[in-house]
Amino acid sequence: MSRAEERDEADCVCSVGMKLTWDINDPKLPQDTKQFDPFQEWTDGYVRYIYSAEDKNAQRHLSGWAMRNTNNHNCQILKKSCLGVVVCSRGCTLPDGSRLQLRPAICDKARQKQQKKLCPSCSGALELLPCRGHSGYPVTNFWRVDGKAIFFQAKGVHDHPRPESKSETEARRSSVKRRVSSPPFTPKRRLLEPQALGPALLSCVEPADRISFIEPNFPQHYPAFQSPETYYNPHNALGETPPTLQKPTNPRLYMSRPGYEFQGYLTSPSYPVTSDLCDPRSASHSLDQFLDQIRIRSKSYSQLKPDPGSVNQIRNSFQPDPEPYPCRYPSNPPGSPAALQTIITTTTKVSYQPCPKPPAALPSYQSCPKPPSSLPSYQPCAPPKPSGLPGCSSLLEDASPSSYSTEVKVTDESGGVIKSLSFQPEPLQTKTERADGYDYRYAYPNTYRYDDY
DNA sequence: CATTGCGGGGGTG
DNA sequence: CACCCCCGCAATG
Numbered sequence: 486m487s488r489a490e491e492r493d494e495a496d497c498v499c500s501v502g503m504k505l506t507w508d509i510n511d512p513k514l515p516q517d518t519k520q521f522d523p524f525q526e527w528t529d530g531y532v533r534y535i536y537s538a539e540d541k542n543a544q545r546h547l548s549g550w551a552m553r554n555t556n557n558h559n560c561q562i563l564k565k566s567c568l569g570v571v572v573c574s575r576g577c578t579l580p581d582g583s584r585l586q587l588r589p590a591i592c593d594k595a596r597q598k599q600q601k602k603l604c605p606s607c608s609g610a611l612e613l614l615p616c617r618g619h620s621g622y623p624v625t626n627f628w629r630v631d632g633k634a635i636f637f638q639a640k641g642v643h644d645h646p647r648p649e650s651k652s653e654t655e656a657r658r659s660s661v662k663r664r665v666s667s668p669p670f671t672p673k674r675r676l677l678e679p680q681a682l683g684p685a686l687l688s689c690v691e692p693a694d695r696i697s698f699i700e701p702n703f704p705q706h707y708p709a710f711q712s713p714e715t716y717y718n719p720h721n722a723l724g725e726t727p728p729t730l731q732k733p734t735n736p737r738l739y740m741s742r743p744g745y746e747f748q749g750y751l752t753s754p755s756y757p758v759t760s761d762l763c764d765p766r767s768a769s770h771s772l773d774q775f776l777d778q779i780r781i782r783s784k785s786y787s788q789l790k791p792d793p794g795s796v797n798q799i800r801n802s803f804q805p806d807p808e809p810y811p812c813r814y815p816s817n818p819p820g821s822p823a824a825l826q827t828i829i830t831t832t833t834k835v836s837y838q839p840c841p842k843p844p845a846a847l848p849s850y851q852s853c854p855k856p857p858s859s860l861p862s863y864q865p866c867a868p869p870k871p872s873g874l875p876g877c878s879s880l881l882e883d884a885s886p887s888s889y890s891t892e893v894k895v896t897d898e899s900g901g902v903i904k905s906l907s908f909q910p911e912p913l914q915t916k917t918e919r920a921d922g923y924d925y926r927y928a929y930p931n932t933y934r935y936d937d938y
Numbered sequence: 939c940a941t942t943g944c945g946g947g948g949g950t951g
Numbered sequence: 952c953a954c955c956c957c958c959g960c961a962a963t964g
Contacts, residue, residue, distance in 0.1 A: 545942090546942085554941095556947095556957090557955095560943095590940070591941055591942075592941065593957085595940060595941090
């Protein structure tokens with residue numbers, strides 16, 4: 486009966502995590518969460534989820550993206566940053582038409598070694614496309630255990646194609662090993678990413694993998710069959726959980742990396758700027774998103790790395806924003822009224838102010854050797870208890886399925902205070918995401934194409 | 939051998 | 952001070 490399932494499959498427009506207003510740095514996170522989000526393998530954008538502490542994948546802090554541990558000197562919160570993706574520097578096309586997009590090794594050494602290898606397809610050099618999706622820095626994921634929940638928050642929008650998922654990489658490894666003893670398929674393809682193999686390989690090495698990785702309520706991420714439409718939206722194409730939670734493909738994602746000349750990863754400069762505003766993510770006035778937009782719009786595409794400095798200035802002048810990120814409404818066309826509403830409404834953000842250290846009562850993320858007295862740099866934390874706002878828990882309680890059972894239900898999720906964004910939502914034309922003619926298959930080769938088979 | 943998490947430490951604005 | 956990154960270490964598989 487799983488409430489979560491019911492909700493996801495239905496028309497929930499918002500993840501449990503997004504429904505509530507919280508920030509990973511809050512001294513107190515929403516308690517008494519009654520619903521959890523199904524695990525999200527490929528999160529992208531500024532999202533938050535609340536997983537059950539029982540969720541294996543969440544426990545492992547898994548992600549489809551290659552995330553490496555980053556020291557944030559805060560043992561309560563685990564921070565990981567994206568390593569990007571390893572591609573063929575020639576941008577060659579694999580036999581099946583897709584492109585090589587390997588998962589960067591997490592270990593620095595292993596990664597260097599990995600990059601010395603040659604493209605299995607054209608023998609060209611491999612190249613690591615670093616992630617700069619978060620104001621010029623890699624996208625970051627934060628994990629924090631609190632009570633029976635595992636809070637997840639992501640910051641940034643990946644500006645590079647997806648690498649193999651972890652399970653794919655593992656599958657490839659084991660299959661490569663196996664091949665040594667008895668090669669079942671064409672060796673050449675074997676050397677390529679599993680995704681290039683399509684169902685064939687998957688069917689032989691993936692099942693267990695996938696099952697272990699994907700929770701019951703997790704749709705398979707490699708649809709056996711895909712309609713032509715689906716792959717326009719790589720996220721959906723991958724059958725990600727609540728399609729609703731996935732952002733529409735964003736053409737700009739591949740624009741900000743002018744340094745790379747292989748066309749495969751670049752879109753035409755004439756990408757629709759408006760997509761930003763059509764994108765639910767743009768609806769947020771959170772600092773991060775704000776920065777992102779500024780960066781994307783004002784920086785010419787010629788600058789590889791927006792200097793973090795200027796970004797920081799903006800950041801500093803902007804109060805940290807425990808921002809209620811707007812919900813996504815994937816199942817809803819961006820141009821639909823409901824979507825529009827979602828876009829233009831958002832919860833009032835609470836001003837941030839330094840708050841007294843939580844009385845060391847913070848549930849420790851993991852055994853934290855440090856004496857509680859010296860709680861590691863705890864952010865200028867949390868919105869002071871918005872006196873006017875209902876507590877999170879009560880919110881939760883109220884968040885009965887009925888209160889958000891339709892996409893149209895967009896208000897009040899965070900406590901009732903709603904306001905419109907400072908920037909006008911553009912006329913929501915039913916954006917054509919491929920206005921630039923960009924072929925997302927290359928951006929997201931992981932997206933199987935039905936014609937591959 | 940790779941992954942994961944921890945934590946010291948340097949650099950920057 | 953917050954944030955970024957690098958590095959090495961240890962446990963684990």
